[in-house]
Amino acid sequence: MTSRVGLVGLGYFGKILLDTLREIPGVDVVAVHDRFPDRANDITLLNAHFHNRLEDMFEQETMDAVVIAEIPGYHLQPTQLAAAKGMHVYCEKPMANTPSDCDKMIEVCARNRVKLMIGFKHRFAKAMAYAKRQLPRLGRPYWAMYTYPLWKVDDPGWKFDEKGTRGIVVENMVHAFDIMRYFFGDVRSLYAEGDHFVYPNTTLPDSAILVARFENGAIAGIGGGCTSEQRVTREYLDMHFEKGIVQVSGKLDQPYNLRILMRDEPLPEDHSFEGSDGVREEIKHFFECIREDKEPLCTGSDGKKALEIALAAIESIQKHTIVSLASR
Ligand SMILES: NC(=O)c1ccc[n+]([C@@H]2O[C@H](COP(=O)([O-])OP(=O)(O)OC[C@H]3O[C@@H](n4cnc5c(N)ncnc54)[C@H](O)[C@@H]3O)[C@@H](O)[C@H]2O)c1
Numbered sequence: 001m002t003s004r005v006g007l008v009g010l011g012y013f014g015k016i017l018l019d020t021l022r023e024i025p026g027v028d029v030v031a032v033h034d035r036f037p038d039r040a041n042d043i044t045l046l047n048a049h050f051h052n053r054l055e056d057m058f059e060q061e062t063m064d065a066v067v068i069a070e071i072p073g074y075h076l077q078p079t080q081l082a083a084a085k086g087m088h089v090y091c092e093k094p095m096a097n098t099p100s101d102c103d104k105m106i107e108v109c110a111r112n113r114v115k116l117m118i119g120f121k122h123r124f125a126k127a128m129a130y131a132k133r134q135l136p137r138l139g140r141p142y143w144a145m146y147t148y149p150l151w152k153v154d155d156p157g158w159k160f161d162e163k164g165t166r167g168i169v170v171e172n173m174v175h176a177f178d179i180m181r182y183f184f185g186d187v188r189s190l191y192a193e194g195d196h197f198v199y200p201n202t203t204l205p206d207s208a209i210l211v212a213r214f215e216n217g218a219i220a221g222i223g224g225g226c227t228s229e230q231r232v233t234r235e236y237l238d239m240h241f242e243k244g245i246v247q248v249s250g251k252l253d254q255p256y257n258l259r260i261l262m263r264d265e266p267l268p269e270d271h272s273f274e275g276s277d278g279v280r281e282e283i284k285h286f287f288e289c290i291r292e293d294k295e296p297l298c299t300g301s302d303g304k305k306a307l308e309i310a311l312a313a314i315e316s317i318q319k320h321t322i323v324s325l326a327s328r
Helices: 012-023 037-042 054-060 076-084 100-110 126-133 172-185 281-292 298-321
Strands: 003-008 027-033 049-051 065-068 088-092 115-121 141-151 187-195 207-214 219-228 233-242 244-251 254-262 270-273
Touching: 003 012, 003 054, 003 281, 003 298, 012 027, 012 281, 027 054, 049 054, 054 076, 065 076, 065 281, 076 088, 076 100, 088 100, 088 187, 100 115, 100 298, 115 298, 126 172, 126 244, 126 254, 141 172, 172 187, 172 207, 172 219, 172 233, 172 298, 187 298, 207 298, 233 254
Parallel strands: 003 027, 003 065, 027 049, 065 088, 088 115, 141 219
Antiparallel strands: 141 233, 187 207, 207 219, 233 244, 244 254, 254 270
16 A cells, blocks of 8 residues: 655755655655745655645645654654644654653654654664674673764754754764664763864864763763764774674765674674665665554654763763763
8 A cells, every 4th residue: 555655844854855755665755845935946746745834734635654854843843743643753863852842752643653763774774784683692782982973064054053953963973872772772871072173153062972881881982073074984883792893884874884703703794785874774664664563663762862862962061070861
């Protein structure tokens, strides 16, 4: 059966999601919304109707699901409108600006019995997914180091709004926080240092390094920000376990290479998953969850927890203190 989908937000990532949705068999994008009418000119509508008012889209269209790619402060409203009409929700990371918005999104989706999936594409990149399946044979996690730096974005705009998204730690490093939770579980406490090296007019850090202690005793260092250069930037995740070592690497957001060395084996196994950045895989997964009535791999709770790590990192930077997440 075909899923009729509405897309909310036609910015940089909304357009990528539109192309991705149109590649998936059984998915029909019937409506698109952007609050800036000009954005309709950036896309080919095909059989989709464009709506400038969000409410019009929900009043006039028959849809099974929505995909939300607006700025994080505007993720709650379309989630509420969709859930109230029994539509499933896929929402881009970061899930929202505040944990309180996350709670409202989780509550309204649960009450209306619709799926809520948060777009943490890294979990679906084949290298990460393969590494995750090896956890049972790797034994106890010891420590990890994750380098995840973005380049300097031209106009920081909404990404550095003290009342909004609260900078690159929330907007971008949240991917790395989610991945570390995916492998090591919940964070117990963290300490972070950060600074604004390239955006002197913001109080929010454009660079941050944090050390996290996980509930299971593992530790991780995570570094990111937006001081790199698009020409050379890369991500690199090095994880040490009792029985083996896992290395995932590639250009930023292209973690295609995987090396696993089991300590009792002479040679590592190497994999290259060229082209798998997780975006196509995560969108397919969302529709599979709808069809098969399964819980998505990235839930609202995962979205909220990753946001809480980001906000705790900012708090730690601003107060120069260790922040506990144990009670959150
Ligand atoms: N998963 C990923 O790899 C990935 C990559 C990039 C962006 N994203 C996420 O997608 C969402 C949109 O990001 P983007 O990069 O497409 O942003 P963008 O600036 O290109 O587009 C912003 C979108 O939000 C809307 N908007 C509402 N109020 C706005 C305002 N005050 N200023 C600017 N835009 C406003 C715009 O109409 C547009 O639809 C964010 O949640 C972002 O974190 C995810």
